[in-house]
Structure formats: C-alpha cells, structure tokens
Amino acid sequence: MWIGLAIQAWQTGAVNPNPNSRRAFLLGAAAVAMAPKGLSAQEPLRQLTVVVGFPPGGATDILARLIADGMRGTYAQSVVVDNRAGAAGRVGVELVKNAKNDGGTVLFTPAFPMLISPHVYPKLGYDTLRDFVPVGIGARSMLCLAVGPAVPAAVKTIADFIEWARANPAKASFGAPSGSSQHFAGQTFARAAKIKLDQIPYKGGAPAMTDLTGGHLPANVSPAAEALPHHRAGTIRILAVTGAQRSRFLPEIATMAELGYPDVLFQDWLGLFAPAGTPADIVARMNAAAAAAVKSESGLAGLGKLGMELDLAAPVAFAQMVKADWERYRAVVQASGFKPED
Numbered sequence: 001m002w003i004g005l006a007i008q009a010w011q012t013g014a015v016n017p018n019p020n021s022r023r024a025f026l027l028g029a030a031a032v033a034m035a036p037k038g039l040s041a042q043e044p045l046r047q048l049t050v051v052v053g054f055p056p057g058g059a060t061d062i063l064a065r066l067i068a069d070g071m072r073g074t075y076a077q078s079v080v081v082d083n084r085a086g087a088a089g090r091v092g093v094e095l096v097k098n099a100k101n102d103g104g105t106v107l108f109t110p111a112f113p114m115l116i117s118p119h120v121y122p123k124l125g126y127d128t129l130r131d132f133v134p135v136g137i138g139a140r141s142m143l144c145l146a147v148g149p150a151v152p153a154a155v156k157t158i159a160d161f162i163e164w165a166r167a168n169p170a171k172a173s174f175g176a177p178s179g180s181s182q183h184f185a186g187q188t189f190a191r192a193a194k195i196k197l198d199q200i201p202y203k204g205g206a207p208a209m210t211d212l213t214g215g216h217l218p219a220n221v222s223p224a225a226e227a228l229p230h231h232r233a234g235t236i237r238i239l240a241v242t243g244a245q246r247s248r249f250l251p252e253i254a255t256m257a258e259l260g261y262p263d264v265l266f267q268d269w270l271g272l273f274a275p276a277g278t279p280a281d282i283v284a285r286m287n288a289a290a291a292a293a294v295k296s297e298s299g300l301a302g303l304g305k306l307g308m309e310l311d312l313a314a315p316v317a318f319a320q321m322v323k324a325d326w327e328r329y330r331a332v333v334q335a336s337g338f339k340p341e342d
Contacts, residue, residue, distance in 0.1 A: 001173060001228075002077075005056065007186045010155075013258070015019070018259070019034075019340075020325070027233075028187040028244075032067070032141075035215045039176055042075060044074060044077050044302045045074065045075065045076040045077065045103060045104060046076065046077055046078065046104075046253050047076055047077065047078040047079070047080065047091070047104060048068075048071060048075060048076035048078070048079045048080075048081050048103075048104060048105075048106065049069070049080055049104060049105045049106070050064050050079060050080070050081045050082065050094060050098075050106055050107075051082050051084055051092045051095055051096050051105065051106070051107050051108070052081055052082070052083050052084070052107075052108055052109070052318060053083075053084055053086070053087075053088075053090065053091055053092025053093055053107075053113060054065045054083065054085050054086060054089060054108060054203065054204035054205070054206075055083060055088035055203055055204040055206050055207060056083050056206070057204075057206035057304065058110065058178050058204045058206040058226060059162060059205055059222075059223040059225035059226045059270075059308075060110055060203035060204075060205075060223075060270060060304060061072075061081070061083060061204075061206075062110070062139055062193075062225070062302075062306060063139060063225070063302070063303075063306060063308065064081050064108040065081050066293065066294070066298075066299060066302040066303075067108065067138055067272075067290050067293045067294060067299075068080070068081050068249075069293070069298075070289070070290070070292060070293020070298075070299055071193075071289045071295070074289045074292065075167065075286055075289035075290075076104075076287060077182070081149070082341050085203045085204055086203060086253055088112075088113065088177035088178050088179050088183075088201075088203070088275045089110070089112070089113035089124040089177065089180070090113055090121075090125070090126075091266070092107060092113075092116070092122070092124055092217075093107060093109065093126055093227055093273075094125045095107075095115050095331055096273065096274075096275055097126045097127040097131045097132065097275060097276075097281070098123070098126070098275075099275050099277040100275070101274065101276065101277040101278040101279075102280035102282075103133070103253075103274070103278060103279070103285075103286065104137060104240075105132070105274070105275065106272050106273065106274050106286060106309070107132070107272065107273040107274075108138070108270070108271070108272055109270065109271065110141075110180075110181065110182040110223070110269075110270050111181065111268035111269050111271070111325065112179070112180045112182075112268065113175075113179075113180075113327045114128045114132075114273070114322065114326070115128070115268070115322075115325050115326050116179060116180065116181060116184060116329050116333065117179050118330075119329060119330050119333040119334070120179050121179065128322065128326060129256060129322070129323065129326060130276065131275070131276050132274065132275065132276055132277060133273065133274045133275070133277075133278050133283055133319075134271065134272075134284070134291050134315060134318040134321075134322045135190045135271070135272035135273060135274050135275055135283055135287050135289040135290070135315055135318070136271060136272050136291060136312065136313060136314070136315060136318055137269045137271045137272075137287050137311050137312055137318055137321075138269075138270050138271060138272070138290060138294050138310060138311075138312075139269070139270055139294065139303055139304070139306075139308040139315045140267055140268065140269050140270070140308065140309050140311045140312055141223040141224055141225055141267070141268070141270065141307070141308045141309070142223075142241050142242050142243035142247060142266065142267040143159075143181065143182060143185050143221055143223060143224065143225055143241065143242040143266050143267075144160070144221070144222060144224050144227040144231075144238045144241050144250075144253075145174075145185075145186070145189065145219065145220075145221050145240050145241075145242075146153070146219065146221075146222065146227050146236045146237060146238045146239065146240070147161060147210065147212075147219045147220075147237050147239060147331045148170075148212040148213055148215060148217065148218065148220070148221050149214075149215040149235075150212075150214075150215045150216065150217060150218045150233070151164060151218050151219065151223065152164065155214055155237070155317050156237060156239075157239060158193075158239050158240050158254075158256075158259050159337045160180075160239075161219070161239055162193050162195055163223065165193075165195040165196070165197060165202055166195055169196045171218055172195065172196055172197050172198065172218065172219075172220055173197065173199070173200050173218055173219065174186045174198075174199060174200065174218070174219040174220055175199075175201075175210075175211060175212065175217045175219070175220045175221070175222075176199055176202065176208065176220070176221050176222075177201065177202055177204060177205075177209035178199070178200065180265050181268055182205075182221040182223075183199055183201075183221070184246050184266070184333075185242055185264055186199060186221040187199065187260075188263055188264050189256065191290060192261045192263060192264065193261070195218075200217060203227040205222050205223060206226070208220050208222065209222060209230065210229075212236055213230055213236060219288050220236075222231075223307075223308075224241065224247055224249065224306075224307040224308070225252065225306035225308055227307075228249060228250065228306075228307040231250070231319060238250060238253050239255050240253065240254055240259055240261075240264075241253050241254075241255055241256070241257065242255070242256050242263075242264055242265060242266040242267065243255055243267045243321065244257070244265060246258075246309075247307060249304075249307040255289060258317050267319070268325075269311060269319060271322075272286065272287075272290055274286065274342050278299070279314075283315050284315060286305055286315060287315050291312050294310060294312070296313070297317040307331070322324065
C-alpha cells in the first residue's frame with residue numbers, strides 16, 4: 001500500500017520528479033512497508049504469547065487467561081496462553097528468558113519462581129534481575145493451609161491438625177510445588193509448630209487440589225483462588241490463611257499470625273515479565289493493556305471468583321518492588337535454612 005501511495009504521489013507531482021529524489025522516495029516507502037508490524041502506538045501486534053509455567057486449571061493459569069482475553073484486540077490481534085509446566089514454574093521462566101524481546105512473548109507468573117527459586121537453586125538457568133523486564137502486576141493472593149477427606153472430619157482447626165500430625169507422623173504431609181511460596185510456607189509452619197510435615201512435590205496447584213479433594217493427599221498449601229471453591233463446596237477445610245489480615249473472601253478463617261505463627265506471612269503478587277531488552281514503549285503498552293483487562297467489569301468479577309485482590313503498578317514501580325522483594329526473600333531463605341526437596 002505504501003509503495004502504491006508513493007507512486008501515486010510522484011505521478012501527481014506531489015514529490016520532486018528528479019530521478020534521484022524519486023528513487024530515494026520509493027526506497028523509503030519500501031522500507032516503511034517492510035518495517036515490523038505492531039510496534040507503533042496505534043496498531044496491535046499480530047500475536048502475543050503469554051507463557052505460564054504451570055498446568056491448565058490452576059489459579060495462575062486462570063488469571064493469565066483472564067488477562068489474555070482482555071489484551072486481545074488492544075495489545076495484540078491474537079493472544080494465546082502457552083502452558084509450559086515443569087520444575088515448579090522454572091521451565092516457563094527460562095523459555096521467556098530466551099524469547100525474542102520484540103513484545104511478542106511475555107511471562108505470567110506468581111512471585112516465587114522469580115523471588116524464592118534464585119535463592120534455593122544455585123544452578124538456576126536465569127537471573128531475575130538481569131534477564132527480564134518487569135511489566136506489571138495483575139493481583140495479589142494469600143495462601144491457605146487446607147485439609148481434605150484423608151484427614152478425619154474432627155480436624156477443624158490448626159490446633160487439631162497439629163495434634164493429628166503428631167499422632168500420625170507417617171501420614172503427615174502437604175502438597176506444593178517444590179521451591180514455591182507454598183512449599184516455603186508449609187515448611188515454615190511445620191518448624192514453628194514443631195511437627196514433622198513432609199512436602200509432596202506437584203507441578204502445579206490443579207493436580208495437587210485433585211489429590212486433596214480425592215483423599216490421596218492429607219493437606220495442601222495453595223493460593224486462596226484454588227482452595228476457595230472447594231472450601232465453599234465442603235470438599236476441603238481451610239484451617240488458616242497466610243495474609244497480614246483475614247481475606248475478605250474468607251472472613252471466618254484466621255490468619256497464621258492470629259494463631260501464633262507470625263513468620264508464616266505470604267501474600268505475593270502475580271505479574272508479567274518480558275525478556276530483557278524489550279523496548280520501554282512496548283512494555284508500557286503491555287502494562288496498560290493488562291491493567292485495563294483486570295480493571296474491567298469482567299476482570300474484577302474474575303478476581304472476585306478467584307479470591308484475589310486487585311493490585312496494579314507501573315513498570316518502574318514494579319521493577320523496584322521486584323528488587324526489594326528479591327532482597328527480602330534472600331534474607332528470609334538464608335535465615336531459615338530452607339532447602340528444596342527435589
């Protein structure tokens with residue numbers, strides 16, 4: 001189209017008919033025609049791939065799809081979610097690290113692969129602070145300690161669970177992705193309560209919840225989003241939450257701090273990261289599109305169903321937050337002696 005317009009302009013005398021000028025004009029028009037599409041402020045990209053390092057059906061995946069739906073047609077013509085489960089989210093992180101930094105690939109992840117994993121896996125294949133550009137936050141979610149039908153119905157409180165765990169050390173275990181906030185929270189609680197509580201590793205929250213509700217797993221530490229619908233249905237029992245305050249979605253459930261375990265405090269973000277070197281203007285566009293998605297009527301309704309709180313930040317503010325949280329978790333992990341099981 002650009003070349004056609006150039007020829008038309010030249011033919012009508014809109015440009016200098018000098019052969020050299022004409023040739024330069026047409027070459028310039030051709031260069032515009034061959035320029036990468038979708039990088040202007042006006043045109044959406046052709047396709048955006050949102051990489052999720054966990055299986056479909058978990059809280060991270062559900063929120064990623066909600067954001068992807070909202071970015072379709074604004075940031076990109078087509079938006080697909082690519083689940084790359086494995087190594088507690090680290091497979092997806094490394095995939096995005098090695099992706100092109102043209103705005104066509106972004107990672108959506110909970111905080112722990114970016115904040116905790118770097119401090120417990122010495123041979124990690126990525127550097128959170130150097131290999132990525134923080135794009136923005138979608139929401140925050142606290143964790144829940146819940147038990148399922150494998151634990152007697154009489155166990156209804158944290159005190160009951162501690163007593164049961166002490167009486168059944170061979171059965172006392174909980175599910176969580178290895179090296180995750182869930183894993184860390186479960187081990188921190190076990191140490192504080194002075195009980196033996198083995199961690200059973202899972203690739204994501206959905207398979208762990210399936211085993212919990214099916215009676216194959218005694219307990220689980222999971223985001224509130226994953227536990228809430230099953231708790232309401234009566235198939236599991238949430239015993240405590242890890243937020244600084246009670247969840248407005250679970251006002252009847254006490255926090256770990258209220259129950260005497262102030263160190264079991266986890267209420268992390270879920271956010272977007274682009275490969276290092278992604279241009280700032282593209283990052284800003286991506287942030288704006290994602291924020292609009294979660295602030296929309298359907299986005300807020302989706303967050304409510306997930307039991308998550310809306311939390312937004314501009315790229316610069318999010319980058320500062322990531323650095324501060326990275327340092328905070330380094331100190332916490334070193335002080336605790338936490339070690340992954342895998």
